Amino acid sequence: MGRLQALGEIGALAGGGVCRLALSEEDKAGRDLVVSWMRELGLDIRIDKIGNIFATRPGTFDGPAVMTGSHIDSVKTGGVYDGALGVLAGLEVVETLNEQGIQTHHPLTVAAFTNEEGARFAPDMMGSLVFVGGMSVEEAYEVVGIDNKSVRECIESIGYDGKQECGQTAVKAFVEIHVEQGPVLEAQGITIGAVEQVQGISWQEFTVTGVSNHAGTTPTNLRQDAGYAACQVACKARQIAEQYGGYQVATVGVMNFEPNLVNVIPNKVSFTVDLRNTDEQVLQEAEQELADFIEMVSRQQRVDVKSRRLARFEPVNFSQKVVAKVKQAAQELNLSVKRMPSGAGHDAQMLARICPTGMIFVPSAGGISHNINEHTDSKDIEAGANVLLGVLLDLLDTK
Ligand code: GLV
Numbered sequence: 001m002g003r004l005q006a007l008g009e010i011g012a013l014a015g016g017g018v019c020r021l022a023l024s025e026e027d028k029a030g031r032d033l034v035v036s037w038m039r040e041l042g043l044d045i046r047i048d049k050i051g052n053i054f055a056t057r058p059g060t061f062d063g064p065a066v067m068t069g070s071h072i073d074s075v076k077t078g079g080v081y082d083g084a085l086g087v088l089a090g091l092e093v094v095e096t097l098n099e100q101g102i103q104t105h106h107p108l109t110v111a112a113f114t115n116e117e118g119a120r121f122a123p124d125m126m127g128s129l130v131f132v133g134g135m136s137v138e139e140a141y142e143v144v145g146i147d148n149k150s151v152r153e154c155i156e157s158i159g160y161d162g163k164q165e166c167g168q169t170a171v172k173a174f175v176e177i178h179v180e181q182g183p184v185l186e187a188q189g190i191t192i193g194a195v196e197q198v199q200g201i202s203w204q205e206f207t208v209t210g211v212s213n214h215a216g217t218t219p220t221n222l223r224q225d226a227g228y229a230a231c232q233v234a235c236k237a238r239q240i241a242e243q244y245g246g247y248q249v250a251t252v253g254v255m256n257f258e259p260n261l262v263n264v265i266p267n268k269v270s271f272t273v274d275l276r277n278t279d280e281q282v283l284q285e286a287e288q289e290l291a292d293f294i295e296m297v298s299r300q301q302r303v304d305v306k307s308r309r310l311a312r313f314e315p316v317n318f319s320q321k322v323v324a325k326v327k328q329a330a331q332e333l334n335l336s337v338k339r340m341p342s343g344a345g346h347d348a349q350m351l352a353r354i355c356p357t358g359m360i361f362v363p364s365a366g367g368i369s370h371n372i373n374e375h376t377d378s379k380d381i382e383a384g385a386n387v388l389l390g391v392l393l394d395l396l397d398t399k
């Protein structure tokens, strides 16, 4: 809890929460602090070319490590637990093993992955995606963020462009603890989520181009109003979510108007659409329905619409063996536990491509996250960290 609080002071926002956008000066300060703790714990620290930090406690045999971890970057209005919990609970496990003098067969690696949020540079989960070979470092370096700076420029400027080639480390299994970021555990009075699945994510950016004209003199039927067209699409995204129901969600989180003046019809609007579903087929249908609607709006409003893919990840199922271990570790501690899907994206969904993977959720007060008021009770954090310890001890093999 002390480390969570100390890390939460870096990039702290008035009223609570943090702004530690990936590869920013605040991210660098957070990384430096986390690395100093890793050193104090006697861990062997490696940094790869995309800036992922790996801190390893050796085992009695020099084989693949069991890995845990998450991210310490945040959205602009982030809470102090999102990501940080997964990295710092990993360090807490290491500290416990050190204090108890426990030798493990497999090495244990605590990872802090670069740019999980994707709020500054798309796609999200960039560091773990590159680590598992889903994107090349060169391609990631070329990504330009919301402030028109590239990943290459920013990673070099904070000095976290490490030497290690990405993906060199073999991984026996991966377990990530994270706050739920949703309302389910709290509403049902359950302490631990054994996460079975992460829903698919589709991020697109659309740029609508119309014609600026006088707001007072231009008759409605003669307008080529980029703002109106963009808003029609935003409303359609919401309608799709409502009609499909179930796990389908849709969010328009960015919308920029040009010239953004009270008496000028907008000539250019760029906006993003985030669509998610646990079912790949349904997610594809939602994407298609939105695309068809955009084509119709483009024709009717006589505006041009260009689209750019920011991220696209299919739903991921975790290893039933690891999910069962999470459930068992919780039950051994007499904690209530339920199997559940994750609505948010996580580094674990990338690691699932290369090794047996699972996740542990702890409740989020009021289901609030990506908000400075994000909160998780310290007793739930302690419970979750103890579940993590149990699962890791099992995977690390202490015999
Ligand atoms: C990451 O936090 C995401 O799910 O957007």
Ligand code: MN
Binding pocket: 071, 082, 083, 116, 178, 345, 346
């Ligand atoms: Mn997160």
Ligand code: MN
Binding pocket: 075, 082, 117, 370
């Ligand atoms: Mn997040």
